[in-house]
Amino acid sequence: MITKRLFLQTAAYATATLAAPRAFAIGNPSYPSRSVKWVVPYAPGGATDVLSRLICQRLSDRLGQTFVVENKPGAGSNIGTQAVITSVPDGYTLLLTSTANAINASFDPTLPYDFAKGIAPVAGVARIPLVLVVNNDLPVKTGAEFIAYAKANPGKMSIASSGIGTSLHLSGELFKALASVQFTHVPYRGSAPGLTDVMSGQIQGMFDNVTSSFELVRAGKLRALGVTTRERSEILPDVPPIAETLPGYETSSFYGVGAPHDTPREIVDLLNREIDAALSDAEIRTRIAELGAIPLHGNANEFGSMLTAETDRWRKVVELSGIKKE
DSSP: OOOHHHHHHHHHHHHHHHTSOOOOOTTOTTSOSSOEEEEESSOSSSHHHHHHHHHHHHHHHHHSSOEEEEEOOOGGGHHHHHHHHTSOSSSSEEEEEEHHHHHHHHHOTTOSSOHHHHEEEEEEEEEEOEEEEEOTTSSOOSHHHHHHHHHHSTTOOEEEESSTTSHHHHHHHHHHHHHTOOOEEEEOSSHHHHHHHHHHTSSOEEEEEHHHHHHHHHTTSSEEEEESSSSOBTTBTTSOBGGGTSTTOOOOEEEEEEEETTOOHHHHHHHHHHHHHHHHSHHHHHHHHHTTOEEOOOOHHHHHHHHHHHHHHHHHHHHHHTOOOO
């Protein structure tokens, strides 16, 4: 659902920065001495690729070696995550971490690894609000009206998601629990087919990342009832937070960077400084804003604390929903 315009802008920025002079890291002359692999545990396309390629181009330019995006999808991000955890901790294999890692820690009891012990937090990248969207024919225009309609029609509403155990699915489960309503969860293989069925009326609504749905809302193809963060989204400024109707409600998707545990601290700190600086670059800030995302600044320790907090947050949601991977 990423626009052609955004991809063209990203490509133009990458081309421009290739021509810029390269600045090698003072004090770390030996790293990197060869190309670095940046593993994205999802299929190509979408916000994960846009964010990753923006940051990788900046790192390539600044550090004098190519940072290569490698998509390694499967098993709800677990295949790519495990590949990085079991890699040599030398800074040449990095992971795009995400909400899926925080969720899977408690949702998937079959995990062959311990994410908290296997990954060294490097840096945050961005946080993306979710938004509750509904079919235009549904007779509701606010979060409060949606709750009232659901209570008046128990079990008659269906809510789509991009799959069982995703942030989109569990955001709906948290909503159900806090609002004391019932609706049927319908998992899809990705958000695009779910959004299509919401627009057609086969499904009544969906919790989705604003990145995938904001243009459909702006075009009048879907109605947005509320964002899942405590603050409004700059890309959908007229849509209020769900928490205004449902106190205590808050979810979002996040992305960051991790490396195998025992990666040298000086490499972690170098990467953190460069990624954090990239997030302050005017061009990259503009691209991130166009995705409806919010940059995540801070040092490696702060990102590690955020990962711990997110894992605890989603563990509570998983426990509340009573849903776990079989």
